[in-house]
Amino acid sequence: MATIKVWFEQTPLRPKVSTLMIFVSVLVAILIKHQPQLLSWAINYPKSWIIPFSKELSIFIKWLLKEADLGFFTFKELTRAFGSMLDAPTLFLKSLLVTGFKFENDVEILLQIPPLSWLGVTVILVMLGSKLGNRKLTAFILLSFLYVAFIGLWESTMLTLASIIVAVLFGIILGVLLGVAAFKSAVMDRILTPTFDFMQTMPVFAYLVPALMMFGYGPAAAMMVTLIYAMPPMARVTKLSLMQVNNETVDFGRMAGCSAKQLTWKVMIPSIRPRLMVGVNQVIMLTLNMVIIASLIGAGGLGFDVWASLKSLRIGQGAEAGIAITLVAIVLDRISQEYASRRTVHIDHIPSFYEKYRLLILIALIAIGTTLLGQWYPVISQVPDDWTFSTGKFWDNIIDWININGYVYIDAFRRFFFIYLLKPSKAFMLGLPWLGTVFVIAAIGYHLGGLRLAFLSAVLISFIAAVGLWEKAMISVYLVGVCVFLASAIGIPIGIISAQNERVYRVVQVIIDTLQTLPSFVYLIPVIMLFGIGEFSAMVAVVMYAVVPAIRYTTHGIRQVPDHFIEASRAMGCTRLQILKRVQLPLALPDIMLGVNQTLMMGLSMLVITALVGTRDLGQETLIALSKVDPGRGITAGICVAFIAITADRLINAWATKHKKELGLDA
Amino acid sequence: MLKNIKKHITGALMIGLVAGIFGMTAAKAAVPESKDPIKIVMIGYSGDNIIMYIYGELIKTLGYNVEYTPADYIGQFTGMGEGDLHIGSPGWDTTAKAAMKEAFSTGDVLNMGKIGIAVNEDWWYPLYVKDVCPGLPDWKALLEPDCVKALSIVETEPKARFLSGPLEWGGTDPERIAAMGLDFEVINAGSDGALSADLVAAIKRKQPIVAWSWEPYWIPALYPGEFVVWPEYEDACYDDASWGMNPDMTHDCGRPNGQMWKSAWAGGEAIWPKAYDVWLKFNLTAKIAGDLVYESDVDGMDTKAVAEKWIAENKATWEPWLK
Numbered sequence: 002m003a004t005i006k007v008w009f010e011q012t013p014l015r016p017k018v019s020t021l022m023i024f025v026s027v028l029v030a031i032l033i034k035h036q037p038q039l040l041s042w043a044i045n046y047p048k049s050w051i052i053p054f055s056k057e058l059s060i061f062i063k064w065l066l067k068e069a070d071l072g073f074f075t076f077k078e079l080t081r082a083f084g085s086m087l088d089a090p091t092l093f094l095k096s097l098l099v100t101g102f103k104f105e106n107d108v109e110i111l112l113q114i115p116p117l118s119w120l121g122v123t124v125i126l127v128m129l130g131s132k133l134g135n136r137k138l139t140a141f142i143l144l145s146f147l148y149v150a151f152i153g154l155w156e157s158t159m160l161t162l163a164s165i166i167v168a169v170l171f172g173i174i175l176g177v178l179l180g181v182a183a184f185k186s187a188v189m190d191r192i193l194t195p196t197f198d199f200m201q202t203m204p205v206f207a208y209l210v211p212a213l214m215m216f217g218y219g220p221a222a223a224m225m226v227t228l229i230y231a232m233p234p235m236a237r238v239t240k241l242s243l244m245q246v247n248n249e250t251v252d253f254g255r256m257a258g259c260s261a262k263q264l265t266w267k268v269m270i271p272s273i274r275p276r277l278m279v280g281v282n283q284v285i286m287l288t289l290n291m292v293i294i295a296s297l298i299g300a301g302g303l304g305f306d307v308w309a310s311l312k313s314l315r316i317g318q319g320a321e322a323g324i325a326i327t328l329v330a331i332v333l334d335r336i337s338q339e340y341a342s343r344r345t346v347h348i349d350h351i352p353s354f355y356e357k358y359r360l361l362i363l364i365a366l367i368a369i370g371t372t373l374l375g376q377w378y379p380v381i382s383q384v385p386d387d388w389t390f391s392t393g394k395f396w397d398n399i400i401d402w403i404n405i406n407g408y409v410y411i412d413a414f415r416r417f418f419f420i421y422l423l424k425p426s427k428a429f430m431l432g433l434p435w436l437g438t439v440f441v442i443a444a445i446g447y448h449l450g451g452l453r454l455a456f457l458s459a460v461l462i463s464f465i466a467a468v469g470l471w472e473k474a475m476i477s478v479y480l481v482g483v484c485v486f487l488a489s490a491i492g493i494p495i496g497i498i499s500a501q502n503e504r505v506y507r508v509v510q511v512i513i514d515t516l517q518t519l520p521s522f523v524y525l526i527p528v529i530m531l532f533g534i535g536e537f538s539a540m541v542a543v544v545m546y547a548v549v550p551a552i553r554y555t556t557h558g559i560r561q562v563p564d565h566f567i568e569a570s571r572a573m574g575c576t577r578l579q580i581l582k583r584v585q586l587p588l589a590l591p592d593i594m595l596g597v598n599q600t601l602m603m604g605l606s607m608l609v610i611t612a613l614v615g616t617r618d619l620g621q622e623t624l625i626a627l628s629k630v631d632p633g634r635g636i637t638a639g640i641c642v643a644f645i646a647i648t649a650d651r652l653i654n655a656w657a658t659k660h661k662k663e664l665g666l667d668a
Numbered sequence: 669m670l671k672n673i674k675k676h677i678t679g680a681l682m683i684g685l686v687a688g689i690f691g692m693t694a695a696k697a698a699v700p701e702s703k704d705p706i707k708i709v710m711i712g713y714s715g716d717n718i719i720m721y722i723y724g725e726l727i728k729t730l731g732y733n734v735e736y737t738p739a740d741y742i743g744q745f746t747g748m749g750e751g752d753l754h755i756g757s758p759g760w761d762t763t764a765k766a767a768m769k770e771a772f773s774t775g776d777v778l779n780m781g782k783i784g785i786a787v788n789e790d791w792w793y794p795l796y797v798k799d800v801c802p803g804l805p806d807w808k809a810l811l812e813p814d815c816v817k818a819l820s821i822v823e824t825e826p827k828a829r830f831l832s833g834p835l836e837w838g839g840t841d842p843e844r845i846a847a848m849g850l851d852f853e854v855i856n857a858g859s860d861g862a863l864s865a866d867l868v869a870a871i872k873r874k875q876p877i878v879a880w881s882w883e884p885y886w887i888p889a890l891y892p893g894e895f896v897v898w899p900e901y902e903d904a905c906y907d908d909a910s911w912g913m914n915p916d917m918t919h920d921c922g923r924p925n926g927q928m929w930k931s932a933w934a935g936g937e938a939i940w941p942k943a944y945d946v947w948l949k950f951n952l953t954a955k956i957a958g959d960l961v962y963e964s965d966v967d968g969m970d971t972k973a974v975a976e977k978w979i980a981e982n983k984a985t986w987e988p989w990l991k
Contacts (some may be wrong), residue, residue, distance in 0.1 A: 209743075210746065213743065213746050213750075214746065216749065217750050217751075217752035218737065218739060218743075218744075218747035218750070218752035218753050219737075219752055221885055242910035288952045295742075296738060297738070297739070297743065298740065299744065300738065301737075301738045304739045305712065308712060309712035309738075311861050312712055312860060312864070313713075313714065313864075313886065313965070314861075314864055314865060314868055404873055405872060408873050408875075415822065416822045419822050419823065451873065457783065525862075526859075526861055526862075526865045527865075529862050529865040529869070530865045530866070530868070531869065533821070533866050533869075533870075534831065534855055534857050534858075534862055534863070535823050535855065536866075545879050583895075612858050613858040614857070614858050614859075614862050615834075615855065615858035615862055616856045616858065621716065621835070624834070624836065624858065624859075625835060625836045627740075628742040628769070628834075628836040630742075630746055630767065630770065638975070
């Protein structure tokens, strides 16, 4: 809405060509709608025009994975070899933390080493925390690990930890390497940027089948899938930060006689270390977002606990495991942040062996000591079952209570939304003629970013019609559209309030951090219990997840309005409301729009989840493909989601850039 | 065998050191023929898990190394085809027929026969629905306007809602609704979890509902209810329109009863012949399975403990499998 209003405000006297174009295309669209016999091919994409893209793709993928021979080995052997390379470190960590090591021949067990004890792991991590010199962090680590130990989730947590530590490390290394590559070579950048867009917006279920075929059931496939989703932000952040390294630093490096390689790795990368931590944070959060899906293809651990409990509607147990995932995410994130912000200590003498490795020696001693002691005192190696507790029943009872006592109100609420919002907007989206839609979007693209953008969006949107997924795509757009609207309507006001009030800000931060790291499955099942199967439940789940960036970006946008602007307007006698309305909001608008953009991206990424509720959208298409083991079908639907996301992203970004320029902010 | 050795060689090349832990496949005839872990699929449902635990714990007594591997119900067939998973969780005729057919046809996955548990899947309702639809379990009760009204929700008004499973399970409800002249609309859940969440929540607040359910499963075990009774299924009902009460349409009858099937990776037979032989002989009755599910879901016992308890108490049943 805001967008349209701004256009008209800015071009009141001299309607631009592009504005005219939008008008014309809207008129054409209406014409097509009302003269259906004339142009029926422009309304519903004719069946005979559909390109059998997904079928061909399936045939190709199956050929590639079953028959393709690269000379010395087949393609499958290549991916498998790569997979076992990825597996090795995870297997090692898994043995270390969960199963122990076992060496045996065919007759007898030669040597068996038990895994690290719970006490040992907890003590070591707490030590690390205090070594990093932060009391709050130390306390947090201690409480988190006591929680998982005494709630009876120790083994699952260690399994999850083993697989995600490796995935996170790979993600960071790969991300930095690709980021540097994109920074150094314009060609690479042009290839990588759209690739990353794809990786981040394609629903996971779309590429699960090919990943399974390539890497087999197990940690390797789970890790690949995780990397695809979680690595791109690291690469993006690396590239952006490298671009912002100031010239003085580079010049200094040159003067010191660095080679190009040294300049990158010894000067530039260290100088952007704090900024890289934003990427590390994203990799950790996104990796943990994937643990549930990873558990379905053989990773096990906490993700599987969440999944299995929720399948049997043990909501409380699911929530307990979900909280454990959140805690692991926060612990990993805080440790890495602390580590990065630590200053290097310069010592003026050559440290002795002991001094240098004191911490490592201590850790090794604790690890070995507690493991050995655990052989005599089992309490040390494993928390006894009767020490553990569960809050599961408590949460189950809360949901039951709301379900039984609050249903009358919930049902009325649901009815209202369905009749006045969901039903009409769905009918509207499904009624849109495809060709008219393509024209309107192209015209908007032209207005905001010129011919190239117009062409790009027209091609991407036409592709969806061409592969025969128009209707499912429209249901996806309708669903995500309604959710973005609601998430913005809820999120922006909350963001505004928390930007003005420090106390609200702190509370809101905790809530949105939790919403972002808690796996959506945890609240999906309770939402269905209360709201039933249907688009309404899907909407509630999407809004809960997608509201986060709307709040975050709004707060950020308003907070970064320069103080002197506000002081100046106060001096001119503006009231607080006037400052907000006339100064802060307009200046924060580009940021708010970027938040809306992120909300949209998150909404689209939630299509997988909505399909699990039972919506008939592109997400469902990927689910069906999964159960029919049809890789082409899933990927085709995934491409459509990615295209919608890319189009929306480019349009919103073009608008934000344009608007920033008009406001005289740096674009 | 060849496939397995090849895998080892590739692995050894890539990771040198770690490969030592795996060890090479032995050519000895004694049981266990190989110490390579047998990967057994766990799909996370109590009933299926108990069955897999019983098998796994039994072959452990023969000296095999067993790895219980969590996997997706449908996805497991891809995994077995590639040799990443070895012993499959039971495939139900009613929900995995297409996936099983495809997997068995490639030759990479073996059909190891029926478990012996007939599965029943159809329209199910909690008992209190009889108050608004008197005449149940006979399907004709669903034709009454009052019944339709009680079962309708805002999304399906004025029709009644039938809550079905995921589309890809391949239910034939729309066909049956049309053939039987029912005033129902099918709402598909996107996943089994969503289906049970909606159904159980409705039962708890005593909202009238007719939904897809099956046996052996924890919901019918936990909540009193019945399956709707339809004209008995015959093959002709699905193929021949003139059969049954509607002379112009097929599907005017109940659902065919299904079976639970055992499956396994074809390549494993040469590596662990004895373990495969045990799996081939493995069978359980529906009564036993029902009792086991009850113990776990209603009495709240851990699934592995249920399996161990059954093994301890039923030596006579399983001893012949190991011979």
